Amino acid sequence: xxxxxVPQDDSSTYAKMKKTIYAKNSDGKMQGISSTGWEVEETVxxxxxxDIEEHIKEAFLEVKNGKKSTLYFHMYKQKMDLTILxxxxxxxxxxxKRDFDPKIFAKIKQSRLEEYCxxxxxxxxxIKELPSE
Amino acid sequence: xxxxxHIHHAHCESGVISSMLxxxxxxxxxxxxxxxxxxxxxxxxxxxxxxxxPLVAYRSLPKSIVKNIRKxxxxxxxxxxxxxxxxxEDRLDELLNEGKIVGAQGSMYWLEYVPDELxxxxxxxxxxxxxxxxxxxxxxxxxxxxxxxxxKKSLSKSRFSRGAMAPKGLLYYPTSVxxxxxxxPIIARNIKKLSKNMLKTPVPIAGLKGLxxxxxxxxxxxxxxxxxAKLFLGNIIRMQEEIGTGGAGFRFMYASFLQEASELFNNDxxxxxxxxxxxxxxxxxxxxxxxxxxxxxxxxxxxxxxxSKMLRQxxxxxxxxxxxxxxxxx
Numbered sequence: 001x002x003x004x005x006v007p008q009d010d011s012s013t014y015a016k017m018k019k020t021i022y023a024k025n026s027d028g029k030m031q032g033i034s035s036t037g038w039e040v041e042e043t044v045x046x047x048x049x050x051d052i053e054e055h056i057k058e059a060f061l062e063v064k065n066g067k068k069s070t071l072y073f074h075m076y077k078q079k080m081d082l083t084i085l086x087x088x089x090x091x092x093x094x095x096x097k098r099d100f101d102p103k104i105f106a107k108i109k110q111s112r113l114e115e116y117c118x119x120x121x122x123x124x125x126x127i128k129e130l131p132s133e
Numbered sequence: 134x135x136x137x138x139h140i141h142h143a144h145c146e147s148g149v150i151s152s153m154l155x156x157x158x159x160x161x162x163x164x165x166x167x168x169x170x171x172x173x174x175x176x177x178x179x180x181x182x183x184x185x186x187p188l189v190a191y192r193s194l195p196k197s198i199v200k201n202i203r204k205x206x207x208x209x210x211x212x213x214x215x216x217x218x219x220x221x222e223d224r225l226d227e228l229l230n231e232g233k234i235v236g237a238q239g240s241m242y243w244l245e246y247v248p249d250e251l252x253x254x255x256x257x258x259x260x261x262x263x264x265x266x267x268x269x270x271x272x273x274x275x276x277x278x279x280x281x282x283x284x285k286k287s288l289s290k291s292r293f294s295r296g297a298m299a300p301k302g303l304l305y306y307p308t309s310v311x312x313x314x315x316x317x318p319i320i321a322r323n324i325k326k327l328s329k330n331m332l333k334t335p336v337p338i339a340g341l342k343g344l345x346x347x348x349x350x351x352x353x354x355x356x357x358x359x360x361x362a363k364l365f366l367g368n369i370i371r372m373q374e375e376i377g378t379g380g381a382g383f384r385f386m387y388a389s390f391l392q393e394a395s396e397l398f399n400n401d402x403x404x405x406x407x408x409x410x411x412x413x414x415x416x417x418x419x420x421x422x423x424x425x426x427x428x429x430x431x432x433x434x435x436x437x438x439x440x441s442k443m444l445r446q447x448x449x450x451x452x453x454x455x456x457x458x459x460x461x462x463x
Contacts, residue, residue: 032163
């Protein structure tokens, strides 16, 4: 890629940041240059962010309707999924799934709750609540 | 010792090493660090899922740049991890008080200076800590244009993030850096090693075999749900472009390395040709990304055949670069 072809697309997913791209200048010499974004990259990042957002919204509704515990919502809210939460806590996936049950989560052991709070970066009262929106 | 200067790089780990060694009096570019630490690669590991998507990587394992630089340049580099957060915090302050600049590993997600759009759970992010002012740590994060500041709380949460590739508070810093190192034999050795690796990896998930395996898996998306297929394709391009690769899954950076290497060997023609070829392969990766982005946006059916064929073609052309590189004689 030539220097003048390095996209400067002001991508929203760059959040006003810049990235360094390596490209060739007019003398044929390669160098790093700042880019404000690339539409192509923005498309795929946006796709991933939308997917996360969708999970959060669905989880919110499921918790609101009493089908899932607040843990389920906060997991997605913190951009995690069952795999990441399991790796971070060291809890087996099937035991975490049980905690997605509101009735089981209501009686959760304090030490286990603290582990969840630690990896999700939440306070005890936060993890038990669903935000108003 | 000179005053530390933040430099904006493409990639976190190679960027940290380049800034760190340059600060210690051994000036070395990011592409050179990347090249001589043998960091280029490709891996497609369908049974390891990240965010529900198979692992796709365009470089070697995290931390391998630090480890290979240490080994290949014969630099004394201390790497410290900690059994408790408190110990890790105290040790960092101690090192900063001694006037050291320190490389650190942490989770991107918990760093407060990372905007939401760019933050995700990746435990092997690397950055330099070069001081402390009032309550804030001064951080040179290579993928950021300017130096940044970070609170102790956020920094510790990041350094002691748990899960896959947990950093365990890792800090690293050189204890002695030679002023002069003859890079030539190191370059020659690693170019050869890389070329052989990429062409002949024994496992089907890495090197160019991995790339062809991914091309095959793209064909299978035909039978899958359309939304999944689009996320699968998007994930490939995110790993190729979004994850601080300097463009085209590190291929542009490697082309830059080959050019620099050619200059060191009195404008060696083989290396120079290989650099140009790698640059062209990089352009093909960018084209591949463009086609996928269009497919994601379009409501029409996706031509998986064409996308898969494109990737196979890239694998063929990239193979030519490594074959060319094997002709190189130091």
